[in-house]
Amino acid sequence: MKAILPVAGKGTRLRPHTHTKAKSLVHVAGKTVLEHIVDRLTAIEVDEFIFITDENGEQISNFMQRKFPALKCHYLVQKERLGPAHAVALAAPVVKAGDDLLVVFNDTIFVTDLAQIPQLCTEADGLIYSKEVEDYQRFGVNVVQDAYIVDMVEKPDTPISRLAQVGLYYLKDGAGFLRHIEATIAAGETVKGEYYLPSVFMRMINAGMKLKAPEIDAWLDCGKPETLLETNRFLLRGRHHIHGEVVDSVLIEPVHIERGALVKNSIIGPNVSIAAGSIIEASVIRNSIINAENRVSNMNLENSLLGDAVSLIGSPRKMNIGDHSHITMDQ
Numbered sequence: 001m002k003a004i005l006p007v008a009g010k011g012t013r014l015r016p017h018t019h020t021k022a023k024s025l026v027h028v029a030g031k032t033v034l035e036h037i038v039d040r041l042t043a044i045e046v047d048e049f050i051f052i053t054d055e056n057g058e059q060i061s062n063f064m065q066r067k068f069p070a071l072k073c074h075y076l077v078q079k080e081r082l083g084p085a086h087a088v089a090l091a092a093p094v095v096k097a098g099d100d101l102l103v104v105f106n107d108t109i110f111v112t113d114l115a116q117i118p119q120l121c122t123e124a125d126g127l128i129y130s131k132e133v134e135d136y137q138r139f140g141v142n143v144v145q146d147a148y149i150v151d152m153v154e155k156p157d158t159p160i161s162r163l164a165q166v167g168l169y170y171l172k173d174g175a176g177f178l179r180h181i182e183a184t185i186a187a188g189e190t191v192k193g194e195y196y197l198p199s200v201f202m203r204m205i206n207a208g209m210k211l212k213a214p215e216i217d218a219w220l221d222c223g224k225p226e227t228l229l230e231t232n233r234f235l236l237r238g239r240h241h242i243h244g245e246v247v248d249s250v251l252i253e254p255v256h257i258e259r260g261a262l263v264k265n266s267i268i269g270p271n272v273s274i275a276a277g278s279i280i281e282a283s284v285i286r287n288s289i290i291n292a293e294n295r296v297s298n299m300n301l302e303n304s305l306l307g308d309a310v311s312l313i314g315s316p317r318k319m320n321i322g323d324h325s326h327i328t329m330d331q
Helices: 033-041 057-067 084-089 114-120 174-186 197-206 225-236
Strands: 002-006 048-053 073-077 101-104 108-111 126-132 140-145 148-154 163-171 218-221 245-247 255-257 262-264 272-274 279-281 284-286 288-290 295-297 300-302 311-313
Touching: 002 033, 002 084, 033 057, 033 101, 033 108, 048 057, 057 073, 084 174, 084 197, 108 163, 126 140, 126 197, 148 197, 163 174, 174 197, 218 225, 225 288, 284 288
Parallel strands: 002 048, 002 101, 048 073, 245 262, 255 272, 262 279, 272 288, 279 295, 284 300, 295 311
Antiparallel strands: 101 163, 108 218, 126 163, 140 148, 140 163
């Protein structure tokens, strides 16, 4: 099996954090988004990881070499922004006859048992992983009949289906799947000038191929600051890992403090992850992600996301306040 990971998106919804780094290298719950994804894929037998990158490709390759040096990786650059299907199509020279494929987009951390793929796909040609959602109008959804997908509708007005596509796909015949992408591109089937995978999948279905829509256990969006913080809270549930140094501080579970971080005279938690190299002192931090090499002093932070090498220094206040006073201080 080969895994295709398109990581070339600009991550505009995560700016300013993605001005200087690939969006898949943003931290959440003690790891980068990419590390969470690769960890899930190494639970099954993936022979090669194919990364579709942009100009930040060196960041991705350096990270993979540092964190996963034993994995076989191949890097291809998407020079034109022509959509997700176009990005996946760039892997064609690397995918050979007989290869099956996983395609994983990096806005999402998924929770599902990939070891079930052979069983789920015994009578199907592929799997379009899905999750039932209430706000179906925001997504492309799968319409299922007799266990197989019969249609895909982008942002439906009526609840024809609530099974949203989550950006995780398995194709039994990888080379054949890529030929369908090539045919879609040759036919010029675009949406606002870009090529998308639903057009490819509908071409496959119309050709008689059978696709299923298994539902994943959790769909964790990492595409916006607010959803990244929600994902941080989800992934920290039941995990309280203190690898760094903590001095004269109170920790309210769950908290993840990486090795190399220092916390002094502070109250941390719940739902806080602090990356290596950061120094936190005389501060109160809740529901936040603190990335690497930060210095935070005399601050009260909640629902906050700090990038790398941030210096955030407040100041303690001295007050002399009389009876019956009412004081409001906005942070």
